[in-house]
Amino acid sequence: MAHVKSTLILLAGGALLASGCGGSDPAPETGYVEQVQTVTVAAQEITPEIRSFGTITYFAKADVSVTTSGLIRTLAVEEGEAVRQGQVIAAIENIQLEIQRKRTLSQISQARAALELAQAKLKEAKLQVEARLVSVLITELDVAQKKIELDDLERVLKNKEKLYAVGGMSDEEIHAARMQFAAAQNKYDLAVKSLQMQRIGLRDEDVRAAGYTFPLSEKDRVEILKTINTETLGAEVKVAAASLNAALMELEAVDQLLAETTVRAPVTGIIGMRYLEPGERVQPEAKLYTVLDLSRVYAVFPIPEGDAAFVTEGMPVEITVDALGDRKLEAKIHLISPLVDPQTGNITVKALLPNPGLQLKPGMFVRTRVISGASRKALLVPKTCLLKKEGKTGELLTVVRGRVFLNKVQLGIEKEDLVEITTGISEGDTVVDAPSPLLKEGQNVEISAD
Structure with a gap:
């Protein structure tokens, strides 16, 4: 230096x-x-004052790399071209991702059909629960009717037994009356057993066993009974829904990877370097471009270590760029290096200045002037x-x-x-x-x- x-x-x-x-x-x-x-x-x-000289350098830079493997289809910009943040600067072709997307779409269709089938089965099963409830009501009415008939036959049989005891009925007549009562008793007992079977899963104890507490409205009770009697089918619906959701998430991931095959400028600036050419195959992390942020630039210059005590961040700096003639530019000290170059005894200072027209290019020679005292x-x-x-x-x-x-x-x-x-x-x-x-x-x- x-x-x-x-x-x-x-x-x-x-x-x-x-x-x-x-x-x-x-x-x-x-x-x-x-x-x-x-x-x-x-x-x-x-x-x-402290006079020195140095060079212009970029304010920031961003290396643009690919995140997926593939073939470079297009590189839209050349070195030195200005780009805007978000501008498309390259496109990568990845056949495997495109095939994977089609396969994922097929999986989504299958998962959606499986979910619809599971939902239909669940709906049908809930209707069957409603039918069972109606059937229970019918059976309860039938049991009540059979109970009335049985009680009536029992009363008649008792009267006939009295007549038979005094000789008012023959053996055949009393036997027929007894058989009729026994048959009615059997029908009643069968109806009661049938009612008990039909009530399995629909009883209050089944509701309590499922973790619900009383009192419940009749509407809530019916919905609870539908739920506890269709738990298996409900679980199948959840499994089908999870499969569909997994397929949709897979599609989202594939689409994100495909979106990254369209490479966009991360910042507004100038293409400082292009590393590859169209037609080349790339792997993840391969560098395509370096974009330099030149909306602001640094003037980098040395000062003797003995003058370091007289400069502070924020102090104004007068910049003269030889390439721009006698034009004076105003900058402010942005960074003062804490390290001293052992060979020259200098420290490095960076002054930040705006570059609205992008006239200042990295590498330009500059002369600097800092007022260091009264x-x-x-x-x-x-x-x-x-x-x-x-x-x-x-x-x-x-x-x-x-x-x-x-x-x-x-x-x-x-x-x-x-x-x-x-x-x-x-x-x-x-x-x-x-x-x-x-x-x-x-x-x-x-x-x-x-």
Whole structure:
């Protein structure tokens, strides 16, 4: 990474006063006074700034992959094309899924028919329960009738027994009367047994055994009796319904997989890369495209670690893109890396800026400028005045009463061809510009009039 300098803005102040502009030949050994050009140190108002350079990069990217295997039928967009979120960008052909869908549709038809059959059987069984209830009522009436007839025959038989006892009836007549009563008794008993059989499953104890409590209305009682007498068929309906639901869920899953064979752009942006071609066979997770979100972009640039304390997230950044000429763009610092590059001593900064016309492309070269402090007064001299420079220390020559003297100085921030002197000289001092390495401290010099 290139070396980045901390710089400053010259806002106001006096101009550097140049007394000369040319050099001279080396002084003769005797009788020669070397001419020098000088500047007068003046305090000027500066605004600290950090200048750097970097590149444009995307705000976000999305890799577009397939979720099913198949054959690439179409790839609708090329690298560099703009796409909208949801736009169809590719189509995959999967014969196995299409066959599976047809098979699932057949299973749904079968399951639906099985459910309809089970429901019909259940409905018929409930009607039969209603018929049984009616039959029970009829049998109850028949039992009651037979009971009346039996009681009547019993009364008649008792009278005949009395007559027979006094000789008023023959043996044959009493025998016939007894047989008639016995037959009526048998019919009554059979009717009672038949009624008991018909009531099985329809009794109050059957309702209680199923977990229901009394009292119940007659309507509720009938519905409960229908339910407990058709439990098996009701279970068959549930099984058939579950089978149909499973087939429908299978169809939904297949349709979802088929829908994913139509590949859509996940975000609005630019196609940054296309990896495959139509006709190629792909497996799940195969990458088709990379879509770059360029609605906003980052300007990524380095700053020296010593300047990190002067920048914070949200600070404005002036961006100049060489490809767009002298146009200035406004951005804000979005991210400051916590890591320092051990080779360069720089940290990486990301500034976010809008890109409505998508004019800013990844990789474009940018120049950046961050105002890093408040304006202040400073002593500035041209960098050419420095006889020696090592880090933040340096040496320069001042002219006092026609002689040069060596001054060790502390350096501050730099701006283009100027450097700040923090200690070592004072305002109004005369400093030699572009000093000859042959000049010696204490040597007589003459300030050039040019």
